[in-house]
Amino acid sequence: MVFGQKLDFLIKTFNSSNSKLARAIRVDPSLVSKWRRGNRTPAPDSPHVPLIISYFLNINALQHQKDALMDVLRSAFPAIKDFGSVQAHKAVADWLFTTEDTAGSSHVPPPVGVHSISINNMFAKMSILSNISDTVDVMTPQAKSDITIKPGEQGSYEVFKGLEGKRQAVMNFLSLVMSSPRPLELLLFSEEDLAWLVGDPEFFMNWGRVLRQVLLSGHKVTIIHHVNRDPARIMSVIDQWVPLHLTGRLESYYYPKYTEKVIKSTLFIARGTAAIIAVTPENGHDTNYTFFHRDPLVIRLxxxxxxxxxxxxRRLVHIYKSGSMGDYYREICALEERPGFLYVLKNAPTSLTMPVRLYKKLLDGLGLSASEKKERLELHQKRTANFNRNLLSHRYREFINIEAFETNLTDSEHTYNGLELFNDRAVRCSAADYIEHISHIIDLLRKYENYEVILFKLHEIDNAQRMYLTVKEDSSVVLSTCDDLGHKPIAIIANQDNIANAFEEYFDTLVEHVPASRRNKSTVIKKLQDRVDQIRAKLLLAKAKV
Known part of the structure; x- marks a missing residue:
C-alpha cells in the first residue's frame, strides 16, 4: 500500500472522515480527499504529517480499533508496546511512507465492527459443511425424470448490442416518447459508466437536445442518479442535468448509501408505454445487451x-424560482447554521457579511409588509449570529470579483443580486452604503482568523459572471443565477455530500489560479481599504462641488 491507501485504512479503521481529519489538522477536506485517492502526497517532512499521526494516536478509539493499527505496526516494528508511545508515533510515520507495505495484506483488518475469521476456523467450517453434504442423497436418474416442464408466458422485445446499440435503443425510446399524443412520465436510472452517453460527442449533443424537447413538450422526468465519489463523474452529472431542471419538469433523486457494484443495471421507463432494461458487467461494454420492451407485463414490473x-x-436537487424566495431563505439559513467550512463565489460581497443596519435599510426599500420585514430582519440577525459563531472554529472563504468591486466603487450606486435579500429583483444602494458594507468586511477580516476574502478576476474563473456558488462542507451546494440584466433569479440546491466534496475540490483549485497578492489577508485588507478611501474622497469632492 502507498500513502493514500494507508491513510484510507486509518480513516476507515477509526471510523473517521475527510472532514473530521481536516478539521483536526486545519486543512481543507478536499486536500484529505486528494491524499486518500493518491492525487497528492505530502512530503515526509510536511508539518501535516505529525498532526495526522497525533490525530489517530490520540483519537477516542475502541480497543479493537487500536489493536488493528498495532497489529499492522508490530509486523514491521515488533518492539512497539504502547499505542500512544513515542515509538508508536515514529512507527506510524515510517509506515506511512514506506514504498511497500511490509505488514502484508493479511495484517489489514476488516472494517470496524466486523470480526475477522482465522484461516483455520474457515477450514474447520468448510469441513463441517462437507460432512453435511455427505449425508444428502444424490438425485437419481429416476428422480430427474419426474421433473415437470411447463412453458412460461411468451413476450417480445428488441435487443441492442454494445455501446452503439445502447445509444440507438435510447434514441428509439425518446422518439417513441415524442410521438406520444399525451404527456408521459419517464422514470430513469442507470449505474453504468457514462461512456455510452458522453463517449460520442455528436450523440451526446443530440441526446441533450432531444431530452430538452421531451421536457418542453410537457413530459415529466424522474431520475435517480448514481452519485459516486469520482469528482469528474459528479461534475458531469451537474453539467448535464442542472440546466434541464430549469424547465420545471425534471425531478432528481439519489440513493444515500453509496455502493460500487460489479454488475450495473439501467432502467429507462415510459410509464405504460415502453421500458429499456440493461444489466452490464464492469468493463463489459462490448458484450452487454440492452433490451427494449413494449410488453405491458414487463413494463409494469x-x-x-x-x-x-x-x-x-432522497431528493437531490431543489429549485427555487420567483414566488418561493421564503422557502429558499429558510433553506439557506438551515445550511449556514450547520457547522463546517463555507465557500462562497460571487461577483460582489454576500449579504451574510452585511451590517444589520444596512440590511434593514435595504429591506425598507423592497415594499414588504411590516410582518415580512420583521421576519426577514430576524432571520438575518440569526444568520449573522450563526456566521460569527461558526467563524470561531470553521473557515469561511469568500471569492469576490475585484473587477466588479472596483467598478462599483466608482459608480454613484451599487447593485446587489436579488437573492442576497431573497428578492425577485436586483436591489440598489448608494455608494456610501456600499462603503459601509466593505468597511464591515475589513473589520471581520481583522477580527476572525478563519474569515478569508480572495479577490479574483473573471478570466481566472470560468462562468463566474453568470453563476453564483455556495458550498457547505460535506453537505450542500447552492447554484444561483446573476440577474444583472434584470432577469428573475433562480437558485438550485443540491444536498449531497459527494457533490459538495467535488465542489470543495473545485474551490481548492481556484485558489491556485489567484495570485498570492490577492489572497493574502493583509494585502486584501489594504486593497479594500484603499478602494474605500478612494471612493470616500470622490464623494467628499462631489459634495464640495455642490
Missing part, C-alpha cells in the same frame, strides 16, 4: 421495481 427503489432515495 419495471415500474414497480423502480418505484420501490425510489422510496429509499
Amino acid at each position: 419495471a415500474e414497480e421495481n423502480y418505484l420501490a427503489f425510489l422510496l429509499t432515495c
